[in-house]
Amino acid sequence: MKIHEYQAKQLMAARGIAVPQGRVATTVDEAVAAVEPIVTETGNPVVVVKAQIHAGGRGKGRFTEYPDVGGVMVVTDGIEGGVSATEQAVSGLAEKMLGSTLVTMQTGDEGRTVNTLYVEQGIDIDRELYLSILLDRTEGRNVVMASTEGGMEIEKVAEETPEKILREVIDPAIGLADFQVNALVRGLDLNGDAAKNFVQFVKALADAAVAWDSDLVEINPLVVTTDGAVMALDGKMGFDDNALFRHPEIAAMRDPREEDPAELEAKDAGLSYINLDGTIGCLVNGAGLAMATMDTIKHVGGEPANFLDVGGGADEEQVAKAFRIITSDPKVKGIFVNIFGGIMRCDTIAIGIVAAVKEVGLEVPLVVRLEGTNVEEGKRIITESDVDVIAADDMKDGAAKIVALAG
C-alpha cells in the first residue's frame, strides 16, 4: 500500500523524525490559510505548494490544463511582498492545481487528478542527499541505502556511479548498529551539527521502518540546511499489505481515489486483479499461472487486458464476481479462462462461469481451458449448459484460439 507525501511526513513527525513545517489543503481557502502560520513559525517567507498524488516525478511533471504549472511550485513572492503576496500567489496556484490533471513520467499520459495539496515551508538547502530503507531479498534483511547524489533517480546513480551508493544491511536482532551509522556519516561526508542530526535521523528512521512494517521508505532528497538541520524534503513510503492488520492507523491512510476502481472491487472480493491495456481478459487460478497466461497471450500475438488470480480456494460466487469484473471492462474483446485445478476444482470454476454468464450475458468470445482436479465434471457442466464456450486443449492452444477470435 502506498500513501501520500503529506501522510508520510505526518508519520515521520510522530516519531520525531525531522520534516519541514507543512499543512494539508483540499480547497483553495485551506491552501491560503496555511501560508501565514507556516511563514510565522519558520520565519522563512518562501513556501512550496506540492501536489499530492501517488506517483513520482512531480517536480518535472506538468498539468494538462495549465502547462506552465508543475507539481511542485516554489512561491517566492513573499520575499518582497510579505505574507499577503504569498497568499495571493498560493491562491492562484491552488485554483489551478486542485481538480486538474498532473502528468509525470510515472503517471502515463492520462495523468492523475490532484485532490490534495501540501503547503510547506521553504528550506535553505546546503546539500541534497539520498536515503532509503528497503528489503534486500538476497540477504532476507532490510538495507539502508544512502548517497551524496540526492534529488537524482537512485536507479540512475546505481547504474552510472555505483560507488556513490552506501549500503548497510540491518541485522534484525540488533538493529542498525552505531558503527554502521558512523560509516554512513563518513561516506556522506557529514560534519558538526549536520552529522549529529543525521545520526538521529537515520536511527529513528531505521526503527520506524520496522515499527511501520514498511517495505520501502525513500527520502529523496534528504536535505542538510544551511544551519546544519537534516530533514526529509520528500518522503515516499510503501507498506507490506500483509502487515496492515496490525497498523489500522496506516491502513486508514489509503486513498481510494489513487487506485483503480476495478482493482479495489476485486480486492474486496478476495481476488487479485490488475488492470492492463490489452483486449484479452484473463481468469486464472494461481499468481504464476496468471502471469504466464498473460505472457502466452502476448507470445501468440495478443495483448492481455488484465491479470486475475482467483486464488486456490475461491468459491463459485468469487469466480462469478471475477467474471463480472472482466466482462464489465469495455476494452475486453475476448475472455480466456485458464485453470489448472489443484485445490481449486474445475467444477467450481465451471459452475461460477455458467452462473455469471447467465446473469450478465456474454458478448465476446470465451475460450476455456480446464485441467486438473475434477476436470471431467467441469467440462461436463460447461458442455451441458447453453453457454457458448470454445474448449482448448492446453494453455497455448487456448491463448491462440482467443487471440484469433478476438482479432
Next chain:
Amino acid sequence: MSILVNKDTKLIIQGLGSTGQFHTEKAIAYGTNMVGAVHPSKAGKTHVFEGETDHSGVPDRPDTYRVELPIFASVAEAVAETGANASVLYVPPPFAADAIMEAAASEIALAVTITEGIPVADMVRAKRYLDDKKTRLVGPNCPGVITPKQCKIGIMPGYIHQPGKIGVISRSGTLTYEAVHQLTQLGLGQTTAVGIGGDPVNGTNFVDVLRMFSDDPETEGVIMIGEIGGTAEEEAAAFVAEEMDKPVAGFIAGTTAPPGKRMGHAGAIVSGGKGTAEAKIAAMTEAGIVVAPTPTDMGNAMVEAMG
C-alpha cells in the same frame, strides 16, 4: 532416491484448522506418514482421519484408511513423542513466523510452510532465527514438496505426479502443476517437486534445491520455474553455469507484467528496473538453461535440454 522427503519422512502438522485438516486428509489418503499434530488447546486429544485411499500415492495399501492423529502442545513434545523429522505449517499468517521458529527450536529437519500472507518483517526475523538452526525451511507461500508415491507434503494434487527422473523447483504453485503434468505425460516423471514459494523472503532458494538435485543420483534433469522480482533466478543461473552437470530447463513468468505492480505473489514485482523477466531469461540462457517460451513448452524444453 529423491530429495528432502521420502517414504521414511514422518510428518507432523502445525495449524490443524479447516485448511490444515483438509490437506492432512489428502496427505494421509496419498500415503504420507502423518504422525502427529501441534495444537496447544487440544493437546492430549486425538483427531481421527478416515476415508478412501488415494491409489495414485504410496502403493500396496488397503482401499480405506483410519488414522488417529495424536495432538501435542508443542513441536518439541511432538518430535520427542513421535520421532517426526518434518513439519508442515498451515498456521494463519499473523502467527506463522512464530510457528516456524518453534519448529526450528526443536531442530526438526524440515519445516514446509504453506501459509500465504506472512508479514515480511516477521519472515526477516524468523530467517535470522533459523541462521544457526539445523532446520531447513521450505516456503512460505508455497504448494509444498512431493516425492511421487512416497510422501506428499502440501496442497498439490497428488495424482498428476509420477515417479521418474526430473527434479522440479518453482516459485509458483499452479505452474509447478503444469510442469509436473507435462513431465508425467512425456513419461519422464519426477524425482521430487519442490515449491519454494512466492514470497520475497523464503527459507530455501533455487540454488539450495539445485545443489540437492545435482547430488541426487536419480535426478537426471531439472526444471526451474521462476518469475519476476528479486535476483534468485540470476543466482541460480550462475550456479548452473559453474557447478551443475545435469541438463536444466526453465520458464520465467511475468514478461508482460507492468513495472511497480505486485503480480499476486508478494515477491512478484519489478521495482527500480530490477527483477525483470528479460534479465532472468537472459541470465538463464547464458548459463545453458533451455528456457521455454510458454509454460506449455516446459516439458519439451526439458526433452531438448536432455538432448
